[in-house]
Amino acid sequence: MLSSLRKVAFLLLFLITIDSGANAASSNVELIKQNWPFNGIFGRFDKASLQRGFKVYSEVCAACHGIRHISYRDLEGIGYSPDEIKVIAAEYEITDGPNDEGDMFTREAKMSDKFVEPYENETIARLSNNGSYPPDLSLIVKARAGGADYIYSLLNGYKDFPENFEASEGMYYNEFYPGYQIAMPSPIMDEIVEFDDGTEATHLQIARDVTSFLAWTAEPELEVRKSLGVKTIFFLVLLTIMLLGVKRKVWKHLE
Amino acid sequence: MKENTSEQNKGLTGWIDKRLPVFTFINHNLRDYPTPKNLNYFWNFGSLAGITLVIMIVTGILLAMQYTADTELAFDSVERIMRDVNNGWLLRYIHMNGASMFFIIVFIHIFRGLYYGSYKYPREILWMLGVVILLLMMATAFMGYVLPWGQMSFWGATVITNLFSAFPVVGDYIVTFLWGGFSVDNPTLTRFFVLHYLLPFGIVGVVALHLVALHQFGSNNPTGLDVKSEGDTIPFHPYYTVKDYLGLGVYLIVFAGLVFFAPNFLGHPDNYIPANPLQTPAHIVPEWYFLPFYAILRAVPDKLLGVLLMFAAVMVLFFLPWLDKHKVRSANFRPYYRQFYWLFILDCLVLGWVGAMPAEGVYVLISRVATAYYFGFFLIIMPFLSRFEKTTDLPSSISAAVISEKFDNKEPSSESYVK
Numbered sequence: 001m002l003s004s005l006r007k008v009a010f011l012l013l014f015l016i017t018i019d020s021g022a023n024a025a026s027s028n029v030e031l032i033k034q035n036w037p038f039n040g041i042f043g044r045f046d047k048a049s050l051q052r053g054f055k056v057y058s059e060v061c062a063a064c065h066g067i068r069h070i071s072y073r074d075l076e077g078i079g080y081s082p083d084e085i086k087v088i089a090a091e092y093e094i095t096d097g098p099n100d101e102g103d104m105f106t107r108e109a110k111m112s113d114k115f116v117e118p119y120e121n122e123t124i125a126r127l128s129n130n131g132s133y134p135p136d137l138s139l140i141v142k143a144r145a146g147g148a149d150y151i152y153s154l155l156n157g158y159k160d161f162p163e164n165f166e167a168s169e170g171m172y173y174n175e176f177y178p179g180y181q182i183a184m185p186s187p188i189m190d191e192i193v194e195f196d197d198g199t200e201a202t203h204l205q206i207a208r209d210v211t212s213f214l215a216w217t218a219e220p221e222l223e224v225r226k227s228l229g230v231k232t233i234f235f236l237v238l239l240t241i242m243l244l245g246v247k248r249k250v251w252k253h254l255e
Numbered sequence: 256m257k258e259n260t261s262e263q264n265k266g267l268t269g270w271i272d273k274r275l276p277v278f279t280f281i282n283h284n285l286r287d288y289p290t291p292k293n294l295n296y297f298w299n300f301g302s303l304a305g306i307t308l309v310i311m312i313v314t315g316i317l318l319a320m321q322y323t324a325d326t327e328l329a330f331d332s333v334e335r336i337m338r339d340v341n342n343g344w345l346l347r348y349i350h351m352n353g354a355s356m357f358f359i360i361v362f363i364h365i366f367r368g369l370y371y372g373s374y375k376y377p378r379e380i381l382w383m384l385g386v387v388i389l390l391l392m393m394a395t396a397f398m399g400y401v402l403p404w405g406q407m408s409f410w411g412a413t414v415i416t417n418l419f420s421a422f423p424v425v426g427d428y429i430v431t432f433l434w435g436g437f438s439v440d441n442p443t444l445t446r447f448f449v450l451h452y453l454l455p456f457g458i459v460g461v462v463a464l465h466l467v468a469l470h471q472f473g474s475n476n477p478t479g480l481d482v483k484s485e486g487d488t489i490p491f492h493p494y495y496t497v498k499d500y501l502g503l504g505v506y507l508i509v510f511a512g513l514v515f516f517a518p519n520f521l522g523h524p525d526n527y528i529p530a531n532p533l534q535t536p537a538h539i540v541p542e543w544y545f546l547p548f549y550a551i552l553r554a555v556p557d558k559l560l561g562v563l564l565m566f567a568a569v570m571v572l573f574f575l576p577w578l579d580k581h582k583v584r585s586a587n588f589r590p591y592y593r594q595f596y597w598l599f600i601l602d603c604l605v606l607g608w609v610g611a612m613p614a615e616g617v618y619v620l621i622s623r624v625a626t627a628y629y630f631g632f633f634l635i636i637m638p639f640l641s642r643f644e645k646t647t648d649l650p651s652s653i654s655a656a657v658i659s660e661k662f663d664n665k666e667p668s669s670e671s672y673v674k
Contacts, residue, residue: 041516069334135528139334142519143527178537218527221337221344228345229515236511240504247501250493254292 029175031149032156034208038148038215043226045216050078052195053213056206059193061137064129064184066117067217069138073111077220078213085111092116130170132183141211141218148215150176155207158186284470289488290495291476293657297371298474298495299502300364305462306503307357312455314350318343322402324448326441329404330529348518354396355521356510358544361389365572370596372584373475379576381468386572388461393545393569395454398447400542405526410539412439412447418552421559438532478656479584480649487653538613546610547603551629553614554622564626571633578633581641588646595640599632 037046054075057067072089076082089109094116097104109116118134119125125133144150157176161167171181188206195201216222272278321340323332336343365385368374374382401412416433420426435442473482482488489495513520521543525536541549548565555561571578586593605625612618650656 069331069338074338139527143524145524147524225344225348225515225518229511232511232515233508236504236508240501240508243497243501243504247497250497254489254494 029153029157031146031176032153033149034152034211036148036212036215038212038222041226041230044223045078046212047079048197048199049209049212050216051080052197052199052205053209053211053216054078055195056188056193056210057137057213060187061210062118064118064125064134065137066119067115067138068117068136070115070217070220071111072109072113072115074220078216082111089113130183134184137214138217141215143218148211151214152207152211154182155186155188155211156204284466284491285496286490286492288470288473288491289482289485290474290491291482291487291653292489292494293476293478293653294474294495294498295477296498296502297363297367298476299499299506300360300367301469302499303502303506304357304360304364307353307360308455308458308462311350311353311357312459314346314353315452315455317346318350319452322448324402324445326404326444326530329402329444333403345514348514352510352513352518352521354399354542355544356506356513357392358396360506361392362544365389366600368475369575369599370586371475371477372479372579372581372586374575375579375581375584376576377472378468378475381465381471382576383573384461384465384468386569388458388465389572390569391454391458391461395451395458396542396544398451398454401444401447402451403526404444404530406528406530406534406536407523407526407539409439409530409532410536411541412443414539415541416443418558418562418565421562423559475584476653477585477587478650478653479588480653480656483652484654540611543607543611546608547606548610550606550610550622551626553610554619554626564630568629571630575633575637579637579641581644583646583649588649589640589644590647591644592637592640595632595636598628602628602632 037044037049072085072092073082075085075088080088089111092109092113092115093106094109094113095104096107099105117136119128122133141147141151146153153176154174157174159173159175161173165173165180167173168181171183172185173180174182188203188210190203191201192203193201193206199205219225268278318336321332321336321343323329333347336347338344340346368382368385397411397415401408416430416439419429419433422429431437433443434440435446473488523540540546548568551568552561552565555564581589581592583589586596602625605621606629609618609622609625614622650659
């Protein structure tokens with residue numbers, strides 16, 4: 001029994017080594033680690049932070065980046081009521097159709113629509129961004145090694161080019177970006193948005209809130225998943241303890 | 256043991272059993288089935304593998320109802336499952352991590368067989384059917400990883416299918432045939448989806464044969480001795496049913512821990528980026544369970560030789576019963592084999608680790624040494640030891656072994672094996 005436990009532990013350790021090897025971040029600089037409320041077994045999102053982050057996204061990021069996997073109705077998940085969401089959605093214009101005359105038309109977005117993307121297609125996006133394509137942000141936290149810490153670090157990682165660095169034109173220096181040259185200029189600064197709840201809009205606060213929001217867009221199921229997980233494990237541990245008792249009782253007959 | 260035939264059963268079950276002996280079958284194979292009484296917890300992994308297969312098929316069928324196998328839609332359809340399908344995230348995370356759990360279970364199952372000599376006479380076909388299952392699992396897992404159509408899906412598929420181009424003359428033809436075109440594209444995705452759905456049912460069939468072959472001679476056991484009398488065995492139910500349940504409980508705790516709290520721990524973040532044929536990821540890494548084989552592939556400078564060695568790494572398992580002809584099964588009584596065995600386990604872990612590292616510098620050297628030992632273990636050490644290794648004293652029977660273990664006095668046995 002003990003040796004089998006040791007072996008399982010050994011294998012798990014092996015998996016951990018492999019994982020850290022496979023997912024080693026491409027930049028050499030250590031990420032700025034944050035104590036996110038959604039980390040850990042009992043992790044939960046901070047709804048106020050998500051709403052502030054949503055404001056940062058809509059007023060800053062959304063100029064270039066879409067969140068195409070998110071529908072307006074999903075905003076209920078960060079604490080907005082359906083009525084509030086209808087107002088938010090109505091600010092966006094969406095192309096629909098064809099109508100009875102066979103023409104396309106524009107209308108206000110509805111709750112059921114996906115978020116309107118900033119560009120019609122990749123070509124236009126590249127033309128407007130010096131040849132670079134701003135990636136969709138719905139999954140960005142899951143799609144980067146380091147997750148939320150990486151996004152937070154990147155937002156705070158802008159510096160002047162070091163001396164003797166051969167910089168390409170129109171690029172910016174970011175110590176967390178692979179290759180250090182990033183096409184996106186530093187997107188945030190103090191007071192670039194004004195928070196409705198009176199929170200002081202420092203660039204650190206803004207980076208933290210928008211990263212939280214993007215963690216939510218990547219894993220909107222996180223709270224349900226973790227709370228169901230705690231219940232499931234609790235149940236399984238009880239069940240296993242009972243099975244251990246039954247097993248011992250049954251095997252006693254042999255002696 | 257009481258003989259439970261259909262005549263003894265009355266009522267509806269007796270009526271059915273006389274015409275279709277399902278209850279007799281269950282009785283023989285799951286209830287009275289005489290099983291060595293000294294099986295340790297490593298014998299849990301067979302039933303765990305079977306249960307995992309069922310979990311994978313059930314979640315897989317439910318996912319297939321929502322998934323779309325089209326390069327334009329596949330990635331988004333998976334995200335739709337994650338976000339909009341009721342409990343879709345749960346189904347997908349179980350299926351995704353279930354693949355990893357399946358391989359952990361099956362690897363331990365194989366290493367158990369390797370330690371206790373479960374592949375030896377008269378269980379050669381049982382073992383070989385197991386290797387067939389492993390091959391089918393690897394093919395299924397590889398194609399399943401392509402389906403979400405992320406960056407690693409696409410580039411993993413490109414790299415692995417391209418391996419076949421190493422074969423002279425027919426290589427390019429094979430690759431085009433596999434792709435259904437001139438690159439990994441929509442025809443590749445659709446056929447991988449079809450085969451990913453089909454092969455598991457093939458696995459179910461081979462598992463059935465695996466069980467038939469198992470029940471012909473019954474389970475091996477930690478002593479490796481044959482069952483000699485009824486006293487060596489106990490009925491499968493209730494002893495091993497309850498032991499399997501207990502193992503299942505522990506297993507599900509680990510499984511649930513992964514699914515609920517670290518669902519992407521074993522995956523690669525790049526697979527949440529939609530596939531882009533124009534942009535190659537910095538490192539193309541296969542899923543962890545393929546890493547030892549990937550390391551063997553990259554250890555060789557010649558592509559064809561690397562590919563052949565990688566396939567040989569699995570194929571060599573088919574010949575195990577004839578490479579190791581030592582009459583004693585269990586490594587517990589083979590002092591030298593036991594040392595080489597643990598070195599082999601370590602070697603496989605090293606191969607897995609080096610497979611995740613870039614193929615450069617000292618990693619190349621490590622992968623070559625590890626590859627050499629991998630094949631040396633099977634092709635040189637095993638045949639050599641089966642000729643010359645002297646064993647320690649064997650207990651006279653399974654019962655004797657159980658008793659001496661219980662009272663912890665290693666009495667000299669009557670039947671020591673000396674070549």
